[in-house]
Amino acid sequence: MTQFEANFDGLVGPTHNYAGLSYGNVASLKNASASSSPKQAAKQGLKKMKALADLGMVQGVLAPQERPDVYSLRRLGFTGSDAQVLQAAAKQAPAIFQACCSASSMWTANAATVSPSADTLDGKIHFTPANLTNKFHRSLEPQVTGNILRATFNNSDYFSHHQHLPDNEHFGDEGAANHTRLCGNYGETGLEIFVYGRHAFDTSKPAPKKFPARQTFEASQAVARLHGLQSENVVYIQQNPDLIDQGVFHNDVISVGNQNVLFYHEQAFSNSDAALQEIKQKFSGNNLHFICVKTSEVSVEDAIKTYLFNTQIITQANGDMVIIAPTNCQENPAVSNYLAKLVTQNTPIKEVKYFDVKQSMQNGGGPACLRLRVALNESELAAVNPHTLINDQQFELLNTWVDKHYRDELKVTDLSDPQLLIESRTALDELTQILDLGSVYPFQQI
Numbered sequence: 001m002t003q004f005e006a007n008f009d010g011l012v013g014p015t016h017n018y019a020g021l022s023y024g025n026v027a028s029l030k031n032a033s034a035s036s037s038p039k040q041a042a043k044q045g046l047k048k049m050k051a052l053a054d055l056g057m058v059q060g061v062l063a064p065q066e067r068p069d070v071y072s073l074r075r076l077g078f079t080g081s082d083a084q085v086l087q088a089a090a091k092q093a094p095a096i097f098q099a100c101c102s103a104s105s106m107w108t109a110n111a112a113t114v115s116p117s118a119d120t121l122d123g124k125i126h127f128t129p130a131n132l133t134n135k136f137h138r139s140l141e142p143q144v145t146g147n148i149l150r151a152t153f154n155n156s157d158y159f160s161h162h163q164h165l166p167d168n169e170h171f172g173d174e175g176a177a178n179h180t181r182l183c184g185n186y187g188e189t190g191l192e193i194f195v196y197g198r199h200a201f202d203t204s205k206p207a208p209k210k211f212p213a214r215q216t217f218e219a220s221q222a223v224a225r226l227h228g229l230q231s232e233n234v235v236y237i238q239q240n241p242d243l244i245d246q247g248v249f250h251n252d253v254i255s256v257g258n259q260n261v262l263f264y265h266e267q268a269f270s271n272s273d274a275a276l277q278e279i280k281q282k283f284s285g286n287n288l289h290f291i292c293v294k295t296s297e298v299s300v301e302d303a304i305k306t307y308l309f310n311t312q313i314i315t316q317a318n319g320d321m322v323i324i325a326p327t328n329c330q331e332n333p334a335v336s337n338y339l340a341k342l343v344t345q346n347t348p349i350k351e352v353k354y355f356d357v358k359q360s361m362q363n364g365g366g367p368a369c370l371r372l373r374v375a376l377n378e379s380e381l382a383a384v385n386p387h388t389l390i391n392d393q394q395f396e397l398l399n400t401w402v403d404k405h406y407r408d409e410l411k412v413t414d415l416s417d418p419q420l421l422i423e424s425r426t427a428l429d430e431l432t433q434i435l436d437l438g439s440v441y442p443f444q445q446i
């Protein structure tokens, strides 16, 4: 049976904005209060989705969340009509209000951890939404993320959906951004690599000193248990805490894997030698390639600025791999020289394709942050909600939908405009019809 690795990209929501919400994420802090363009952001994302579909990849889309999140504001004690809630919160507690308006669900690498059926005990594809406890604005996502995943992968014969882990920093879970999988063909049992930032229940272990380690070892282990993974097919690696302190807030900012390739910076991991040795021992496919980028070739600072490792490595039908990189990599001489050299070397990566995703990059999200990978076989693909898969027709519908509903420009001060809430809900209501999702949003359930 044919095997695929599908990418499900997050559609950027109508309130995409820069609020400086992510301490430890350099780009988010740097661009705080800059004005954004939700329309441009959504179109940049759709263009990348369409380009991958045109390359013959299976490309899906995950719906964004409802923002402003009036329900959370009500839980926090703001009352009255929706307009009154927005205006009181914006005035009395602007930081909390802005956190309740973020379009951060667009980064679907943080939506969930996914284990393909070849790896799991019961032979189903398992999904655990990430609880994202470390950032208040992101901790608002998991419930609706679960609704959207269930509506997208809506067949219990093939898909198993778990509840997100308990909402506490001890089990801080950032989803697939801290998880990668090495394998032979996508349908063969793979090696699932969980990269964590700290041990929550053993404070004697090393941890970053300045910025938070969002993912804990105990959360990674819990996900592996829930998904029914075998210990011989799992590796846990600690991220280098010094790099978290330099702004590498997720592992996918400093390493990425695809099939028999692990592409990483030499400083990415703690105890790197032991970790790589364990990977070698446990990997059951052929011709494992460790592509290690030295600090002398690309500094950690340049890696963070350009998101060299937040690239997507995809396998084309002929077996050659292509690296999908942000144009920020092209604009940096050290990084573009590195990539030009990489494709001439003896690795499966043969080509680089650049995409402008700057609206997302300005909040610290590159091409890889924008997608959730789901390895599927033909029967599993046939069980996916077909309206969530990108083809020419869905692309046109979504592009037109963005043109109709999204603003060209949004400032943080626009977020309390009651009209924006109405616009967003109108847009999302229509979107649930385009994607045939049913009622996934709170405003549709009352």
Ligand SMILES: NCCC[C@H](NC(=O)CCC(=O)O)C(=O)O
Residues within 6 Å of the ligand: 017, 018, 019, 020, 021, 022, 025, 028, 029, 102, 104, 107, 109, 110, 135, 138, 177, 250, 363, 364, 365, 366, 369
């Ligand atoms: N995987 C990329 C995630 C980027 C995301 N940025 C944000 O939420 C920034 C939002 C803001 O600052 O407006 C984060 O840090 O979790």
